Amino acid sequence: MDLAFLHPLYEHPGPWASVYVDTSSHTESTAHERSLVADAVSRELAAQGADEATCAAVHRAVDELRHSSEPHGRAFFARAGEVVLDPPLAYAPPGSSAHWAPLPRATPLLELAGEDPVCVVAYVDRRGADFELRGARGGQDAGSVTGRQWPVHRTSSADWSERHFQLRVENTWEHNAAEIADALAVCQEETRADLLILVGDERERKAVRERLPQRLHSLVVEAPHGAGSRLLDEDVDRARAEHVHRTAAGELERFLAARAPDAEGRTGAVEGVPALVEAAREHRIDELLIRPDGPDAHREVWIGEDPDQLAVRRTELKTLGEQNSWSARADDALLRSAVATDAPAISVTAATADEVPVGGLGALLRWK
Secondary structure, three states: OOOHHHHHHHOOOOOEEEEEEEOOOOOOOHHHHHHHHHHHHHHHHHHOOOOHHHHHHHHHHHHOOOOOOOOOEEEEEEEOOEEEEOOEEOOOOOOOEEEEEOOOOOOOHHHHHHOOOOEEEEEEOOOEEEEEEEEOOEEEEEEEEEOOOOOOOOOOOOOHHHHHHHHHHHHHHHHHHHHHHHHHHHHHHHHOOOEEEEEOOHHHHHHHHHHOOHHHHHHEEEOOOOOOOOOOHHHHHHHHHHHHHHHHHHHHHHHHHHOOOOOOOOOOEEEOHHHHHHHHHOOOEEEEEEOOOOOOOOOEEEEOOOOOOEEOOHHHHHHOOOOOOEEEEHHHHHHHHHHHOOOOEEEOHHHOOOOOOHHHEEEEEOOO
16 A cells, blocks of 8 residues: 555644544435534544544534445544544445544554555457446446457358458457457556456457456456446455455565575564564665554554654663654554655455464565
8 A cells, every 4th residue: 555645644743633434324314323423533532632623623524424425434634623634445444433642543544445446347349348447436437449340240151251251250359359458458557447357258358358468467357247247346346355365465475485584694574563663763664564453553662753763662762862752553653654764554464364474563674
């Protein structure tokens, strides 16, 4: 997950209100229920020590969702009476929640907003293709391509003229597959889609896939639906979930391989809070891996005003020359450091049930 959009959260000191609101339910009483949620989260923030102006700003922002048709939810990050960031969520949170802490409670975004693969669904037949852009927030038309319209059907005759006709049919299919593949490659580049889902008869799907640029082959999924079928939301959700799993599994493989020392005795990955804190202070985190349910995620660390001012013990910060310090969750402190050094982060929950990384926190390292 590219964390660049989180920069506004670390341009000002805390404390911060972090609120996650579930908007996945839509009934006749939704407006009333969301007003109650606005009341509940503002009361919870006040109980945790939030100032009145920030509680009021959060209340107004959540209350504005009363008539929202957002399918999953929204997060709100506020301080000093102002909502600074309110990203939409790609997945519904497990209920609404509110947190008041020195740092924004941003780690849940890795699972709720981080991996939201965008798909281009290509409905392919012998004459051309229709493209549809699909994601967590629904779908929209993404254009179409029309190939040669004649001839496209074979005959069963075996005489010379018919064999010649069938050759022309083959040429038409090949031409149209190439036209579709070219248009699909352009569509992917324009939309920056993470997945290309081909729908149609097996022969047409294969013909288009073979003609796509090599760089796109790993993005292609073929749906087991014939020509004329339309993908249901659950079909797309399944393909998106599989993509998230593959991505997380690939990063875990890199992490496991990097734990072994190289020829110079250096390891390319670390895990555990002390090692990660040291890597963050030295700006060596290249990618942060988090299992949000891991025991180290909520372990207490100490932070200063700057992202690289963090330590396992408060006395360490004083040794580093930092006079002001606050306690924070390890995952949120490391996420702040990752944002400051433009390092991505990923939740690996989808890829493993094992205790990897140990404690739930790990990182691939960069070496200067």
